Every structure is written in C-alpha cells, then in structure tokens.
Amino acid sequence: MHRYPTVAEVTEAARRLVSRFPGACRLRRIGTSRAGRPLLMLSVGHGPRHVLVVARPHPDEPVGGATALALAERVAAGDRRSPATDPDAVTWDIVLCLDPDGAALSEGIEAATAGPDPTLARYYRAAFRPVAAEQPEWAPIVGRRLPESRALFAVIDELRPVLQCSLHNVDAGGTWVQLTGDLPGLAAPYAASASALGIPVQHGTYDALYWENPAPGIHVLPPPDSTARLAAGSENIALSTWCAPQRYGGVTAIVEVPLWATAPADDRTPHPDPARALRDLSALVREGGRQVTAVFDKARDFLPPAEHSPPRRVLEWMADDLYDLVADAWQPLADQARSASDSPALTTAGISALEVVARRQPLRAAGLLLRLLDATDDPASAALHHELDGLFTTWCTEFEQSLHLRPVPVHAQVELQTHTVLAAAECALGR
Template identity: 70%
Template sequence: MRRYPTVAEVDDSARQLVSRFSGTCRLRRIGTSSGGRPITMLTVGHGPHHVLVVARPHPDEPVGAATAITLAARAAHGVGVSPATGSTTVTWNIVLCLDPDGAALSQGLEEATAGDGHTLEGYYRSAYRPVAAEQPEWAPIVSHQLPESQALFDVIDELRPFLQCSLHSVEAGGTWVQLTRELPELTAPFHTSAAKHGIPVQHGTFDALYWENPSPGVYILPPPELTGRLAAGSENIGRSTWCAPPRYGGVTAIIEVPLWTTDMADDLAAHPNRAAAVRDLSARVLDGGRQVTAILDKARAFLPRPEDSPRRRVLEWMADGLYDLVAESWQPLAADASHPHPHPHPHPLTTAQICALDIVARRQPLRAAGLLHHLLKSTTAPAAVGLRDDLDELLTAWSTDFRRSLRLRRVPVHNQVEHQLSTVLTATEAALNTATT
C-alpha cells in the first residue's frame, strides 16, 4: 500500500466485500452529512459483542480509512484476527468516513502524500480541517449539533458497543492512545507493534499533557470535574462522541499514528532549556499566525464570504484568537519550567514533550497557509498572484525547517495501517476481557 485510499475507493471496496461475503457483511446508511452526503457503516460478523470503529473523523487524517477497510477485509476473510476478535465473537461496525464533506474538501490529499514524491509541503497544500464547531466528534463540546455527530450518537445508542475505536493520525511525531478508562492489557502489545513498525511511542502530547499516563504513549481521560488537566477549549469534553460508549459500560480508544515521525518523540532526556523553549514556541505560533493573517487581511476583499466557504471560516477562526489560545495555554508550562520542581509535572519537561509542543507550534500556521493558498488559487483578482507567491515562500520555508529541525522521516503507509490495525485488535481483546469478567 503506497498511498491512502480515497473515500470513493473505500466505498467501492466495501461494496465488493458485501457482494462477496453477503452472509457476513452488510452496508447501510446511518446518516446524512450537513452537505447531503451519505454516512455509511460497514458491518462484518454476527458476534454478540459490538465494536464501533470510526474512520476519518478528521478529513486531514487519511490513514484511518485505510485501516478501516483493511480491518473489514481481514475480518470478512477470517484472516489476521484472533478467536476473540473473529466474526463469531465480535460484530465489527465500521463507519467508513464520519466527515465526508470535509474529505471532499481534502480531495487530492491522497495523491499529495503518495509514493516517493510525498512531501510535508504537499500535505499542507492539500489538507483541510474544519473549525471545531464543524468537527463531528468535537462539535458537541462547543454546544454545536451536527447531523454527523447525531448519526454517531444514534449508532452508539443502538449498538451499545463495549469498545469504540476512533482512528486518527498526526502529521508528525510518535504514536499514542487516549482512553476513556485504562486497559492494562493494551500496553505491552501496543509498544511491541510500534517497535515492529518503526514508529516511536509519543511521550507527552499537546492534547493530553496533564492526563494520567500509566505507561508510555497511553493517556487516560481525566474525570469531567478536573478541567484544569484538559487542553484549552476542551473543558466540556464529556459531551463528545468519545464519551458516549461509557454510558453503557464501554470504552473509547483514540488511536493516533504519525505520517512523519522523529526520534525526538520518545526522547526522555530533560530538555536543557525548557523554559526558553516553551517561550520560543509560543512566539513561533504567534509569529506564524500573524504572518498568515497579514496576507489574509490583504485578500479578504476578493475571497468568498465565510458563510459560503468552509476554508474561509477556518482562517477567520484561527485569526480570531486560536493562535493566541494555543500560546497562552503554554504560559503555565513556561512558568513551571523556570522552577526546580515544576507543577503539575513531577519531573522536568523532556525533549519529547517539547517536541510535541514544537509540532503544534509549526502546524497551526502551516495549516492556515495551505488553506489560504488554496483559496487564492480560485480567484482571478490581480492582487492574488503576489499573495500566492508570498504564501508559496512561507509554505516551502516552514515545511523545510519543520522537516530539518525535527529530523522528520516518512512512515510508510503500510506501517501506519498495520500498527493502527494491530492496536484496534489489541484494544478489542483487552476491552472484551474487562467486559466479560
């Protein structure tokens, strides 16, 4: 597998499985997106225990679709699954693409990241990620109801899965799992799989910086009342689709794999200049955001209106305080890092943790630059040419510095898929054991 499959290719593969394994596989529409696109779920098996797998919850995270259809094929064939995860024990319910509207706006991402010609810059020029209020898993957190979110809530209420696996990927870094409750049997196989596929385990993440961390790369969602341990803007995370299965005794595993990785992701050495590093990263995200926003200011007159353009909505959302929110959320880290015994960290910030923040500081302006460049390609305004040139320079310079500074290397698509799939199967066995004991 040299590239990620498109939504159309995944749908076609699902139909082929249903045709070939009509007694084992079923395909149904579970909802309709805001833009009128179908949200489909492929079900494999007739076991008494339901697993819900959610692919492409974010449209700029393409690996989950490949993992989902690979899982479905192996479960249908009875290959690569254990007795505990076979179709007579487990029913696999696989949402093939939770955000088809967003995936349509990320069209071209699969080719931009394919084969030997892939580049980080090509990724950012093609990727689209909606505002928080238009992300199906996240929208309920900000009190926004989407039909995509409701479709997922309805399926959870119908199936009452003992496990939900949300398939995510990150542009750069290591691999990690976020859980709504601990699954001790997951840890060792997860680490073994990561090592087998050449993917470092991420020590420290932006989203879960203050979460319980019972083992490297495994993070446990804190109780809702402990809002101080959540990333800025996620204080109402209990409303998310991730937290719906626990209502029925189930657990959610959010499985992250990187497209590009770095050995810094699992470097546990204390960072030698942690306070200065955090301050520098705060400045980086602010400065990058200001540069893109300055170009946006010059282009607003000939861009489509925000209400007519999802990309424009993202740009305005980011310009209207997102960069500041990220930078401000790191100020306590900078203050803590200045003391001998920082709190709430019992140990000094590591190189891996600083690396995780560095990735966020770089990707926010890059995402914005890619979105704005895409919009400017669609206008005939004379001034757009010069502004596109400015963005070209930023995209190239920032992507090159990102790759060189963090010594990024591409993770083969096959390795991403096999590791994520292995983690899904391991989580299933671990959750099934706790559900039946």
C-alpha cells in the same frame, strides 16, 4: 500499499467485501452529511458484542479508511486467532468516513502523500480541517449537533459498543493512544507493535497534556473532578462522541499514527532549557500566525464570504485568537519548568511535540489561503500568493530540518493502527 485510499475507493472496497462475504458483511446508510453525502457503515460478523470503528473523523487524517478495510477483511475472512476477530462472538461496525464533506475539501490529499517521499508542502496544500464547531466528534462540546454527530450518537445508542475506536493521523511526531477509560493490557502489545514497525511512541503530546499517562504513549482521560480537566481539552469533553459509549460501560480509544516521524518523539531525557524553549515556541506560533493573518487581511475583500466557504471560516477562526490560544496554553508548562517540576511535556520528546504544534498552525492556514488565492482572478492575488508562498516554503523546510522528519510508509501506519485496535478490542472484551 503506497498511498491512502480515497473515500470513493474505500466505499467501493466495502461493497466488494459484501459481495464476497454476503453472510458476514452488511453495508447500510446510518445518516446523511450536511451537504447530502451518505454516511455508510460496514458491519462484519454476527456476534452479540460490538466494536465500533470510526474512520476519517478528521478529513486531513486519511489513514482510517485503509485501516477500516484491513480490519473488515480480517474479520470477514473468519480469522479466529483472537477472540476479538471471531465473527460469531463479536460484530465489528465500521463507519467508513464520518466527515465526507470535509474529505471532499481534502480531495487530493491521497495523491499528495503518495509514494516513498511525500513532502509537507504537498500535504498542507491539499489538507483541509474544519473549525471545531464543524468537526463531528467535537461539535457537541460547543453545543452544536451536526447530522454526522447525531448519526454517530444514534449508532452508539443502538449498538452499545464495548469499544469505540477513532482512527487518526498526526502530521508529525510519534504514535499515541488516548483512552476514555483505562485498558491495562494494551500498553505491552501496542509498544511491541510500534517497535517492530520502527514507529516511535510519542512521549508527551499537546493533545493530552494533562491526561493521566500510565504507560508510554497511553493517555487516559482525567476524572470529571480533575483540576486540570480544562487543559485536557475542554470542561465539556463529556459531551463529545468519544465519551458516549461510557453510558453503556464502553471505552473509546483514539489511535494516532504519524505521517512523518520526528527524531526526538521518544526521547525521554529532560530538556536542557524547557522554559526558554516554550517561550521560543510561543513566539514562533504567534509570529507565524501574524504573518499569515497579514496576508489574509489584504485578501479579505476578494475572497469568498465565510458563509459560503469552509476554508474562509477556518482562516477567520484561526485569525481571531487560535494562535494566541495555543501559545497561552503553554504558560502552565512554563511555570512548571521554572519550578523544576517533572512532566512528560518537559522532556526532549515533549518539547518536540509542542514544536510540531507551533509549526503546524501557521502552515495549515497558509496552505488554505494559498488554495483560495489560486482560485481567484483578482489582480492583487498574484502578489499575495507570491508573498505567502515564500513564507510557506521556508516554514516547510524549517519544519523538516528542525525535527528531522522521515515519512512513515502507509502500510506501516495501517499495520500499527490495525494491531492497536485489535489489542484494544481484546482488552475491552475481557473487562
């Protein structure tokens, strides 16, 4: 496997599985996206207990479709090496793509990351990630119920899964897992699988800065009364689709695997000067954001209006305060650094994870803006495109060199994610 499958290819492969295993597999429509695209779910097995898998919740994270197919094939073929894959005991329900509209706007990301030597430049020019209010898993947190969110909530209420697995990529770094409830038996098989595949386990991550961290790469959502809950993501995170299975005693595992591994992702030595590093990273994300926004401001008058352009909405959202929001989130860490407090986020690995975030944000915006400038014939667009392309190219090079990025083969990403989901299912079923 040298590239990720497209949404259309995943759907066609699921239909073939139904034809090959008509007694084991069913494909049904669980809803319709905002733009009228079908939301399809492949169910495999007939067991009374359910494991729910959600692929492609973020359109710029393409690994989930391939992992979904690998899981479905294994269960459909009658693999009983694990209680989790016994089709008479467990039904696997796999949402093939939760955000097909976003995936359509990331069309080309599969080709852009294909082959043995994918580049950041090709990836960020093809990738699209919607604003938070248009991300199906997170939109309910800000009070918006998208049809995709409603469809997923309905499936959770219908199936009452013991485990929900949300399949994610991180652009650069190591692998990690976020849990809404502890699965104590997961850490050992997860670490063994990552080690066997040569993928570093991320020590410290921006996504779970203040989550409980019982084992390397394993993060558990803090209790509702935690004073760090806001920093963990949102004080309203319980409204997300991640937490919905808790109503029925279920757990959600968010499984992250990297497109590119960073050299220091698993380096747990204390960073020599974390306070200075955090100041530098805050300045990096603010300055990169300022430079992209300056080009965006010059192009506003001839770009498509935000109400008709999801990429324009992302650029407006980022220009508004996102860069400052990211930088400001690190202030408590800077305070910890000054007090010599022990924290995974202050190790060499933890600081490198924050560097990924600092470098990623301006690149995401620049990639989207370059696409919009490519699509317009306004006389001013060529000069702005040239100006921004120079920044974009420099930032990609600095990102690759600073963190010593190496591409993780697609088959290795899929194998790690598949093994992790199966291990999590075994743990959840045994609770």
